[in-house]
Amino acid sequence: MSEHGHDHDHSRTVKPMVDEITDFEVLEIALRELCIEKGLFTAEDHRLFTEYAEHIGPTPGARLVAKAWLDPDFKELAISDAVAAAKEVGIDWLEPTGFGTPSDFVAFKILADTPTVHNVIVCALCSCYPRPILGNSPEWYRTPNYRRRIVRWPRQVLSEFGLQLPDDVEVRVEDSNQKHRFMVMPMRPEGTDGWTEDQLTEIITRDCLIGVALPRPGITTNVTPLVRAAIRPIEA
Amino acid sequence: MVDETRGSGDEFAVLTEISKPEQTWPAMTAKYGVENPLPPWKTSLDGLCDALDRSCRANDELDFTFKQRRDEEDELSADRYAHLPYPENQLLSLAHSLLKRGLIDEADLRARLASIRSRLEAQ
Numbered sequence: 151m152s153e154h155g156h157d158h159d160h161s162r163t164v165k166p167m168v169d170e171i172t173d174f175e176v177l178e179i180a181l182r183e184l185c186i187e188k189g190l191f192t193a194e195d196h197r198l199f200t201e202y203a204e205h206i207g208p209t210p211g212a213r214l215v216a217k218a219w220l221d222p223d224f225k226e227l228a229i230s231d232a233v234a235a236a237k238e239v240g241i242d243w244l245e246p247t248g249f250g251t252p253s254d255f256v257a258f259k260i261l262a263d264t265p266t267v268h269n270v271i272v273c274a275l276c277s278c279y280p281r282p283i284l285g286n287s288p289e290w291y292r293t294p295n296y297r298r299r300i301v302r303w304p305r306q307v308l309s310e311f312g313l314q315l316p317d318d319v320e321v322r323v324e325d326s327n328q329k330h331r332f333m334v335m336p337m338r339p340e341g342t343d344g345w346t347e348d349q350l351t352e353i354i355t356r357d358c359l360i361g362v363a364l365p366r367p368g369i370t371t372n373v374t375p376l377v378r379a380a381i382r383p384i385e386a
Numbered sequence: 387m388v389d390e391t392r393g394s395g396d397e398f399a400v401l402t403e404i405s406k407p408e409q410t411w412p413a414m415t416a417k418y419g420v421e422n423p424l425p426p427w428k429t430s431l432d433g434l435c436d437a438l439d440r441s442c443r444a445n446d447e448l449d450f451t452f453k454q455r456r457d458e459e460d461e462l463s464a465d466r467y468a469h470l471p472y473p474e475n476q477l478l479s480l481a482h483s484l485l486k487r488g489l490i491d492e493a494d495l496r497a498r499l500a501s502i503r504s505r506l507e508a509q
Contacts, residue, residue: 166419171506172409173499174474178427180498181481182434184490190448191437199440200433276456286432289472294460328453 202247207285208356210239211333214260214283215359216350219338225262228335232260236283246282258283261361262335267320269334270308270361272300278326280333284359291360301325311362334361341367398485400496401478405467410474428473435480450487458483 186193214235218225228235233243236258243258258280261269273279274297279287290296300307304321308314315321324332336358342350352370357363407413411425439452462479463472470478484490 165421168414168418168420170414171503172414172425173404173406174409174411174425174477175427176499176502176506177404177481178431178434178477179502180495181477181484181490182430183502184494184498185434185438185484188489190441190489195437195440196430196433198433199436200430203432203436204429276453276460294464 198247203286206281208283208359209351210236210241211280211283211356211359212351212354213239213347214333215335215354216347218335219350220347225335228260229262232258232333235260239283241283243282257330259330259332260335261322261324261332263337265337266318267322268315268361269322269324269332270300270304271324271326271332271334272297273326274298274301275325275327278328278331280326280331283333284356288356308362311357313363333359336361336365339365339367396482396486398482398492400492400499401481401485404499405470405474405478407469410471412471424473427477431473431477431480448487448489450483450489455480455483 182196185191186196214228217238218228218235224235224238227238236243244256261271263269271279272291277287277292277297279291281287296307301323304323305315308321326332336354338350339353342353353365353367355363355365355369355371358365414420414425415422435455438450439455442448442450442455443452459476459479462482463470463475466482467475467478481490481495485492485495
């Protein structure tokens, strides 16, 4: 019997955790406390922004594109007034957090792919990204490698993501900045006739909305889970 | 205001002491067999950066805009803190930028690191 009165072995049921306090963890707390004491922000501001950072993700962007695929009028709205279209999937672009935006961007535009044009987004200067609707940027998006090379050799970089585009498809690289954020609207793939909005939303992954991948039936995540061989496989 | 006599080439002994690879998250995950790809303090660091960006935007005297912070993070992560993984290099770069501007003081930081560690390790 364990100390807290129930009968199971925690070493078998609880995931391992790091059982020491690192200097990095302490440094993050120290910087935060010193900034708060200097009056740069409050502890509550920090908590709200942290909760916001943990909460956002690409689902609203995927939902927006799925709606556009199903409704030509909504697609028109998304292309002409992305801020209004974002509101229909629950994102108030001008006040995404409800307590102030972390950086001063106001403009949002959706770039619609066509049979002859493929869009991809970058922030060549730093790491501007449409966070309210796509969540936090992936680490590679922030790297000088991606930022520098995608604007010069987009096909080469896209092929490194496994995306080979035909020569007759023009690649447009849209550079975000502190005022302007962009999101890609890929074309609806074949094999999705009759699908519901929910089904379509599932295949529109984050990378499709950045433009480094294309949606495909059956592909609902960009993550390839690590699969380990069973230690004692079940005999057929 | 930024102290113009200090550039990114400055040494801050307190940061040099911290920026050792032994306690980085990859080393911790290997030591304890955990799977989280990022350390648990990462989202708090994101919140810290966002809160800072907002307040610095409203105060020109701080001379620390979002773009300045990110530019310095890129430069420092590729150079001084290149031996650290992400997001440890992001954290050290932010600390470096804050110290360089005098927004926080090195002696204050050193004292606070000690007091926080003793608070977290209190029995």
